[in-house]
Amino acid sequence: MTIIRLKLDRIASSTRNAKLAREVLVGPRIVAEEGYVLAVRVLTDKVTYNQIEDVSGRLIDVRLGDVVAGVLGRRRALKGYAGDVPPEIRAGDTLQLLNMGGIIGRCTASVPELGPPFDVEVIGAVQSIPHAGDRVGEPAHIRSGAIPGASRLGPIPPVVYVAGTSMNAGKTVAAIEIVRRLARRGLRVAATKLTGVSLRRDTLGMIDAGAFIAVTFNDAGVATTHDAVATEVAKGLFNHLAPQGADVIVAELGDGILGEYGVADILGDAELAAAGTAFVVCAPDQVAAWGAWQLFKERFHLPITVMAGPVTDSGVGRDFIATHLGIPAHNARHDAEGLVEVVHRCIVEKRGAA
Numbered sequence: 001m002t003i004i005r006l007k008l009d010r011i012a013s014s015t016r017n018a019k020l021a022r023e024v025l026v027g028p029r030i031v032a033e034e035g036y037v038l039a040v041r042v043l044t045d046k047v048t049y050n051q052i053e054d055v056s057g058r059l060i061d062v063r064l065g066d067v068v069a070g071v072l073g074r075r076r077a078l079k080g081y082a083g084d085v086p087p088e089i090r091a092g093d094t095l096q097l098l099n100m101g102g103i104i105g106r107c108t109a110s111v112p113e114l115g116p117p118f119d120v121e122v123i124g125a126v127q128s129i130p131h132a133g134d135r136v137g138e139p140a141h142i143r144s145g146a147i148p149g150a151s152r153l154g155p156i157p158p159v160v161y162v163a164g165t166s167m168n169a170g171k172t173v174a175a176i177e178i179v180r181r182l183a184r185r186g187l188r189v190a191a192t193k194l195t196g197v198s199l200r201r202d203t204l205g206m207i208d209a210g211a212f213i214a215v216t217f218n219d220a221g222v223a224t225t226h227d228a229v230a231t232e233v234a235k236g237l238f239n240h241l242a243p244q245g246a247d248v249i250v251a252e253l254g255d256g257i258l259g260e261y262g263v264a265d266i267l268g269d270a271e272l273a274a275a276g277t278a279f280v281v282c283a284p285d286q287v288a289a290w291g292a293w294q295l296f297k298e299r300f301h302l303p304i305t306v307m308a309g310p311v312t313d314s315g316v317g318r319d320f321i322a323t324h325l326g327i328p329a330h331n332a333r334h335d336a337e338g339l340v341e342v343v344h345r346c347i348v349e350k351r352g353a354a
Contacts, residue, residue: 002027002028003025003026003027003127004025004026004124005023005024005025005026006023006024006025006026006039006067006123007022007023007067008020008022008023008024008039008067008068008069009066009067009068010052010054010060010062010066010067010068010069010102011054011055011068011069012052012053012054012055012068012069012070012071012101012102013052013053013054013055013056013057013101013102013198013199013200013218014070014071014073014101014102014103014142014198014199014218014223015037015055015069015070015071015102015126015140015142016055016142016200016218016219017142017143017144017145017146017218017219017221018037018126018128018140018141018142018144019144019145020037020055020069020126020140024039024069024126024127025126025127025129025137026039026123026124026125026126026127027124027125027127027137027139028091028124028125029125029139030089030090030091030122030124030125030139031125031139032072032085032086032087032088032089033072033085034071034072034073034074034085034222034223034224035071035072035073035141035142035143035221035222035223036071036072036125036139036140036141037069037070037071037072037125037126037139037140037141037142038069038070038071038072038089038104038122038123038124038125038126039067039068039069039123039124039125039126040067040068040069040070040095040097040104040120040121040122040123041065041066041067041068041120041121041123042062042063042064042065042066042067042068042097042118042119042120043064043094043118043119043120043121044064044116044118044119045063045064046062046115046116046118047115048113048114048115049100049114049115049117050062050118051100052068052070052097052100052101052102053100053101053102053199053200053201057200057201057204059100062097062118067123068097068102068120069102069126070097070102070103070104070120071101071102071103071104071142071198071223072085072089072103072104072105072223073085073098073103073104073105073197073198073223073224074098074103074105074223074224074226075098075099075103075105075197075224076255076259076260076261077099077167077197077255078166078167078255078256078259079111079166079167079168080098080099080110080111080114080167081096081098081099081107081109081110081111081114081117082098082107082108082109082110083096083098083103083105083106083107083108083109083117084105084106084108085105085106086105086106089122090122091122091123091124092121092122093121093122094119094120094121094122095119095120095122096116096117096118096119096120097117097118097120098117098197099197099198099199100199101197101198101199101200101218102198103197103198103223103224104120125139125140126139126140127139127140128140128141128144141221142218142221142222142223143221144221146219146220146221147215147219147220147221147236147237147240148220148236149220149229149232149233149235149236150232150235150236150239151232151235152235152271153235153238153239153271153272153275154238154239154242155242156238156239156241156242156249156275157190157242157246157247157248157249158247158248158249158275158277158278158346158347158350158351159238159248159249159250159251159275159276159277160178160248160249160250160251160276160277160278160280160343160346160347161251161253161267161276161278161279161280162174162175162178162250162251162252162253162280162282163253163257163263163267163279163280163281163282163292164253164255164256164257164281164282164283164309165256165257165258165281165282165283165284165288165289165291165292165309166255166256166259166284166288167255167256168284169256169282169283169284169288169309169310170282170284170308170309170310170332171252171253171254171282171309172202172205172252173308173332173333174280174282174308174309174332174339175191175202175206175250175252175280176202176205176206176208176209177209177332177333177336177339177340178250178280178332178339178340178343179191179206179209179210179211179250180209180210180336181336181337181340181344182210182248182250182340182343182344182347183209183210183211184210185340185344187247187248187347188212188245188246188247188248189210189211189212189246189247189248189249189250190211190212190213190214190241190244190246190248190249190250191203191206191207191211191213191214191215191249191250191251191252192214192215192216192237192238192241192249192250192251192252193214193216193217193251193252193254194216194217194225194230194233194234194237194251194252194253194254194266195217195225195230195234195253195254195255195261195262195263195266196216196217196224196225196254196255196261197223197224197254197261198216198217198218198223198224200216200218202216202252202254203215203216206250206252211250212244212246213241213244213246215237215240215241216237217229217233217237219237220233220236220237224261225254225261225262226260226261226262227260227262227264227265228262229262230261230262230263230265230266231262231265231266231269231272234251234266234269234272235271235272238251238272238275247347248277248347253266253267257281257292257295258295264299264300267296267300267302268299268300273300273302276302277346277347277350278305278306278342278343278346278347279296279302279303279304279305280305280306280307280308280339280343281296281304281306281307281308281309282307282308282309282332283307283309283310283311284309284310284311285310285311285317286311286317286320286321288311289307289311289317289320289321289325290324290325292304292307293325293327304325304327305327305328305342305343305346306327306328306329306330306339306342306343307321307325307327307328307329307330308329308330308331308332308339309332311329312329312330312331312332312335313331313334317329318330318331328342330342
């Protein structure tokens with residue numbers, strides 16, 4: 001196969017840094033590494049988990065025969081698909097779409113409620129054309145124009161970390177309500193999602209809630225975070241946000257504290273931990289809440305400021321957290337003002353001390 005011109009039906013949000021046009025050049029040389037952009041053809045139809053997020057953040061249906069631009073990456077979702085980038089990839093190979101952000105890899109595990117993932121046929125590597133008029137490019141990668149990582153953290157405003165014990169523990173709901181109500185109190189709020197798998201939905205929700213800027217690890221050229229990159233990416237994103245004039249940064253840590261996306265590495269990093277003014281932890285039940293409390297106390301040596309998530313849906317969970325763990329507990333859906341009051345008090349104290 002030589003270089004061909006191809007029209008894309010769907011351009012996944014994970015490719016955003018590559019700034020793809022609807023028509024692209026596609027070549028046969030494929031670099032089998034995370035972050036490279038592929039053109040693939042969808043081989044199956046699905047009735048569940050059958051959408052892809054485009055570069056604007058809109059969810060659109062994917063159908064048999066669609067030509068999609070996505071990004072090679074790995075996924076380790078407890079309640080979703082898991083997969084890896086195979087060591088070698090050729091045009092004609094069959095891979096899978098691992099998430100709605102358009103991450104492409106070889107699926108190694110799935111969950112019954114989602115069914116099998118979309119199978120896709122690899123067409124080739126989308127080409128990056130460095131100069132207008134060039135006919136020969138090189139395989140496109142999402143590190144193009146990315147926010148650089150950093151080994152050291154510069155001066156930054158107070159950070160509110162929102163972590164959770166697992167997927168679907170209420171982190172995004174809590175982060176969005178914190179953004180909304182801090183902004184209503186007159187603070188200039190920046191937001192970021194530091195870990196996870198490429199998807200714009202959460203940070204777009206933070207923008208809608210009142211954040212004046214929101215960035216993710218995908219903006220740093222990373223398809224999926226893991227322990228080798230998480231701290232460097234987090235420091236780079238914080239350093240990028242710091243000069244923007246924020247009074248506070250709300251930082252969501254995607255996946256669980258003990259997941260494979262690098263959350264524990266961020267919480268265990270001395271610089272990043274010291275930047276935290278408040279640590280909001282979301283949990284689904286009492287056992288998870290107790291486990292998070294133990295991890296923060298014994299492994300990270302950090303205080304939990306307030307607990308949220310489904311464990312706080314009823315008074316039973318809130319009483320357990322207050323009585324046995326000695327931590328405030330406020331539900332982000334039903335008592336968002338109480339949650340944010342605890343967080344805001346920490347910010348005021350930090351600013352007063354500074």
